[in-house]
Amino acid sequence: MLNDEILLKIEKPARYIGGEVNSVMKDKEKVDIRFAMCFPDVYEIGMSHLGIQIIYDMLNRFEDTWCERVYSPWTDLDAVMRKENIPLFALESQDPVKEFDFLGITLQYEMCYTNILQVLELSGIPVWAKDRFGDDPIVIGGGPCSYNPEPIADFFDLFYIGEGETMYRRLLDLYKEMKTAGRSREEFLREAGKLPGIYCPSLYDVAYNEDGTIAAFAPRYGDVPATVSKEMVTELSDTYYPLKPVVPFIKVTQDRVVLEIMRGCIRGCRFCQAGQLYRPLRERDVKVLKDYALEMLKNTGYEEISLSSLSSSDYSQLPELIDYLMEECNRKKINISLPSLRIDAFSLDVMSKVQDVKKSSLTFAPEAGSQRLRDVINKGLTEEVILNGAREAFEGGWNKVKLYFMLGLPTETKEDIEGIAKLSNEIAKVYYEAVPKEKRQGRVQIVTSTSFFVPKPFTPFQWAQMSTKEEFLDKAYTVKEAVRNQLNQKSIKYNYHEADVTVLEGVFARGDRKISEVIYRAYKKGCLFDSWSEYFDNDLWLQAFEECGVSIDFYTTRARSENEIFPWDFISCGVSKEFLLREWKKALDETTSPNCRQACQGCGASSYCVGVCTEEKTGVSK
């Protein structure tokens, strides 16, 4: 444990002391495997993540395993640890991470990559996988970014591709068995690389073409699989779920009970990676969820519960679940925080019951400003639906609206961009039409936000050219200007972010193994906590790219041919490249695709024979 003097000197010492409600203590002498599970960001962010809680709970249910948590030390403690040579430790036992068998690192967003190097370095674990030997922990990555692990492949011994509930037991058994048999680290990694869903980067060779694209990607040995297929839970109502999640002492970002109602999404928005990765849609049984909710509230004492999924309105038992929760929570004085539901009569009714209408705001995510571009991205939300929803909401007493859009989508034109301002204006107009003067509480408040589009692997837009920083900013200025030209401009507030981080995210998202050297150099120059604007230093990154001779444009703005081998092609997420290409062509053709409940588009996920793939289709109406 850090000494009192250090703990009194640093910000929020509670980040580092462990001992929280429901944290798991075990006797380290009585377990075979010690697993350090790391979210490579500060405690308040990491503790808000459901996935870690699921894996933590599952691993600790295994009697032979003790899973502990590790988060990135904030910069103040980082400096102290380096100065005083204090090794990074896990929260529960406060033992050095280096003593553990495994260091699991969840990869939730690209901008945490330098934080991974901090965790490794402070732990005293060699940063490059090739430099590790003997008793160094096995460093294993997982989470959404592991679907293109290549930019960070050289830092990891293994990646777990897919949902964590299914393969860890076999991986741990293999580890135990080989450790007992006195087999080497290399032998273990070789065997692990043959397990379903497990990718061992050092077992694969990459060859490049002269233009920098990949010529071949293949296993070095005949017994190592050429394709790594994602792991997936087939029966979500019958698997691990953390009924006693760890409750932090300090306020964290997601400070409530989180009930994951389903995985996957039927919508098929073409920019969305999660919508493809987690196919097919699988629901949790509503009875199971009701029990979970009560038990988790009882075990944590939280005063709030929220539902989690990619699109909660598509959960078939939503009314039943919400009715039940509203009754229980009202009795227990517990708040329900609703995920962004599709705005319709049902959701407005629910929202008016669980939140203060005057204070809360409505959220729409049209993502694009024109119907043409919404068709390109397959966002099945029409202007009519948005305006009707807004009208009903305004009549119900709301007067705040949040709108989310993306800039830089494929085929985007100036008209599409200006459409963002026009749609914002139309919504304001609806307010002044729908609410008579005497009932208005001042002006309607519309907050329009844009983010910059990053093409992601395993989406139909994986072939798309990304905009440059200058183009992004031009687009943002266009929106700003257009908002100023609207009749209701005073009711509209427009937000956008800096574009530097987005460009880097674009590089990492579709990067290859050449990127690891850039990340290492940038880290050595002092890049850390890149997702925190106060720490992000674009100049250092640009220097690192230049020194490594790596072109940013190659990864972002370059046009990719249909038959290019992508760095992530060796992974199968259940959705075929042919399907994605079909969708890419439909996008360019401005043609929409129906959702999974309406008609199967033959993406490939039906081979799992679960969830929505086994449902009768409704056909395309309207």
Added chain:
Amino acid sequence: MKLRIKFSKCGPMVFIGHLDMMRYFQKAMRRAEVDISYSSGFSPHQIMSFAAPLGVGIASKGEYMDIGVDSLTTSAQVKDALNRVMVEGVKIESVKLLPENAENAMSSVAAAKYTISFREAYAPDFDLFGQIDDYLAQKEIRVVKETKKGSKEIDLKPHIYEFSFDNEKQEVSLLVDASSSGNIKPVFVMEDYYRFCGRVAGEFDFIVTREDTFTNIGTDEKPDFVPLDYVGEDY
């Protein structure tokens, strides 16, 4: 109906600040299924108030909070139910039912008793005991106290009720004003005493434990300090 709950806080829990402790107890009440009262309104909150905030880094054997409850079981039931859901380092010491007219925890606080020992390598290099009597014999003890509104000069003397040193244990014992109007931080007294002795106290010299929090059932002139849970009864 109001209950007064006494708890202790030690170990790593001393690094959990006052506001986080309140949040901790709000959740603990739900876990223990204590029938706590809620305020009315759109976002009801628990009826719970703390006696005297404890600084980060300070352990305590006598912290108090009052809660409102809608039904009564027994002191032992509430104490056990809460203790079953406590984390290591926090323990419920007593649960008492307050009389109808009892003053609330915060406004009834008059004094707090502290034990101060020395962090390893920071033990005083002078006879700490030697000058306490001289220090207290001063006509007044003028010090500059920093408050939120700026600094002001006050006389410490009437706020120090007991100040002694146990040579065997190498511990200072300090009973000082802890009322909301005149609260004195124990380290503040130590720093001033060091100054009196011609020394400078370092930021991390002292390990402070609050022994208990008291209310005054005597008069201002002739105080009679009793622990805050003295006013309640087992039920």
